[in-house]
Amino acid sequence: MSSKELFRLAGLSKTFGATAALRDVGLRIGQGEVHALLGHNGSGKSTLIKILAGVYQPDERTTAHTDGIPFALGDHAAAHEAGLRFVHQDLGLVDSMDTVDNLALGGHYLRRRSGFIDRPACTRRARELVESIGYRIDVTMPVGRLSAAQRTGVAIARALQDLDGRTRMLVLDEPTAAMPATEADRLFEVVAHLAEQGLGILLVTHHLDEVFRVADVATVLRDGRVVATRPVEGLTEHGLVDLMVGDQLEQAEHARHDQHALTGPECLAVDALSADAVYDVSLTLARSEIVGVAGLDGSGRVELLEAISGNRRRSGAVRIGGARVAANRPHAARRAGLGYVPADRTRNSTFADFDVTANITAAGVREYLRAGLLSARAERREAEQWIDRLGINPPDPSARVDSLSGGNQQKAVVARWLARRPAVLLMVEPTQGVDVAARESIYAAVRLAARDSGVLIASSDSEELAAICDRVLVLRRGRIAAQLRGSELTAAAIDRLCLSAVEPEAAHA
């Protein structure tokens, strides 16, 4: 299929400080070719895309070619000039404006002789453009009300508009990450259509089924190197996963899984829960059990925990210690004994104005009442205890929490819930933005929590899950696809199952 070479790049390296993000990377894309770029978190995919787009500069001056014409990498204008167009994961659309305006803002407005905008002409142009790439969209509807696939279509149209045949290659960065399967089909029809017109398409994705559906060639990155570039014909899913995961040792990192067979009574039961991006999930959790929830972004990993915690609309039943908890009411869930450490600390968990003490006591202030008033001494005693147990540094209960490092802030947030001894502790990305040293103390805190609680952790870090969990549920497209425990619970196995393209059957965990 790839008749004539369209894009070529060789010898690209990029280091950040001491870390090599890309090492001697090469890439060739033919005319009319859909080229999938695959790789794990941290494999260097995003770095490569950002260098192509001119956001980052390569270590040494590197040239790429389109149609044999050289251009310097790391320069936004040069990449544009060379015919590279990008649709980034964050589409960058103005939701409150319609397609006509979004396209015009990315290019220019057509004007009347008077200087005012010629609205009908702009609308006509937008409609033609959108239809030319195979979409039918109401171009006068605010973009925020379009479906995910339609929005991506608008972003593609914006990337391809204006320029007179100079567009040579379209880079799509995980376009389906937050898209239902049916909408993804629609998108891929468009991608195939564009390739037929002779464009090169570089498709960054996590989903292997998409590779087999639309791609002609696949390049796999691992640890910053290209490990393979192969035609998709003749590849198997298993073979691709092997290329992505590599031959890591598939043995359990530690013995905890085996010795931890004894668990307490059931503390959380989720029955047929559905929410945005989560479909019919059932699971149980026992006291002193640590269960991980793995899955690609968009798999429903985070949404599942948000729904259980009462912070996201849901259907289905959630029981804590046997008692059913009302949906959509965070306070009711908390009162029933649920603790929740959300993702995005600054936005969702720390009180920047408060000191460490008030951050730790925030979820149960009533406990520190003495004679009708809050006792600063009781609060402080609680805080000191957790500062000591979790090694919060500096060990100053009256330090403002935003003067602490990310890791120590997170310890304070974890302490907030440990202090409440919840029956169930939910954690989303508990070590996001946390340095290595603090990571270990947070793991220690999780194990401490598991003495009294059942712990459910959603994380994108498979090594983290393999290291601290007794078992791990793997979500794919909103359903539990698999469960790992004991000696089969390894980071590589988690990755493998997350990436696997097989549509999950309804599994109960």
Added chain:
Amino acid sequence: MRSTARARTAGLTRFSGLYVLAIVVLVFWRLLRPGVWVSSQNVSVILSEASVVGLLAVAAVIPLSASLLDISFANVAGFAMGLTAYLALHTGWNTWLIGALAVAASAGFGLLSGLLVAVLELPSLIVTLGVSSVALAATQYLLDGQTLYPRARLAPSFLSLGTGQWGPIPIATFVLAGIGLAAWAWIEHTPSGRRLLALGGNANAARLAGVRSFRYQVLCLTLSATLSGIGGVVLLATIGTADDVSASGYLLPVIAAVFLGSTQIKSRFNVAGTFVGVILIQTGIHGIELKGFDQWVNYVFDGAVLIVAVIVSRRSSKYAF
């Protein structure tokens, strides 16, 4: 360690030049009108006027602690003042009962704002702007463009609330002190006050930690309007007449006092700091009144002080509006 803790509670670690400014203002007026300034009578007058400003400032600082801005307090106070005067002239009811009714009716405005903010998730600034206009309309309806002189029909015990003194201190100041103390203790030293502050600091995190934001939004806006009503009633007891404009004049100085106060003692809105702001602004206003400038000078002063107050407070903390 202990001494720094004490310095913090005295506001000295957050020293921002405000005290210097207060002294400059005092000296400035002293030079303009030697002899008139520091008499005990003057102090009483300042304190008496500051009591109404202070009550309204407490009314404003409660919702601000939860990051809600209530700008209806001045017109709600005007409504309470007008309603009390109206009922005193048109009924034979006990003055204290009338005052209580007026305060309760004022609370109704706050309840309305609170429900609009909590249920429909509207911005408090816009909601209270609208409610403020409605409160003003209600006052004008009652007063029908007249100034009411209900003094003769108000109980002497009620009037002494505004004009009486215990020693050199006006009784209204004791009322303010009591309410201020209660508000301070509530916000700083009780679980529900802490939840209010949590909501103000990070509403998401507060909800996720189990704070029922709905309740607190309704509660603090209702409380705010209740205190505004009390402020209006005290104002009537002080001046003995009711019209539809005098309460509105409190809007800017009170907001300025609250913002200045947010730079004092704590790096956020707080009752104790607010009192520092009230004293400073009141001395400035009183100076202007003594000097007998035209009314427009007052407006310039109010506006300039408000803007300066917000500039000063921006430097030391951050707000969502």
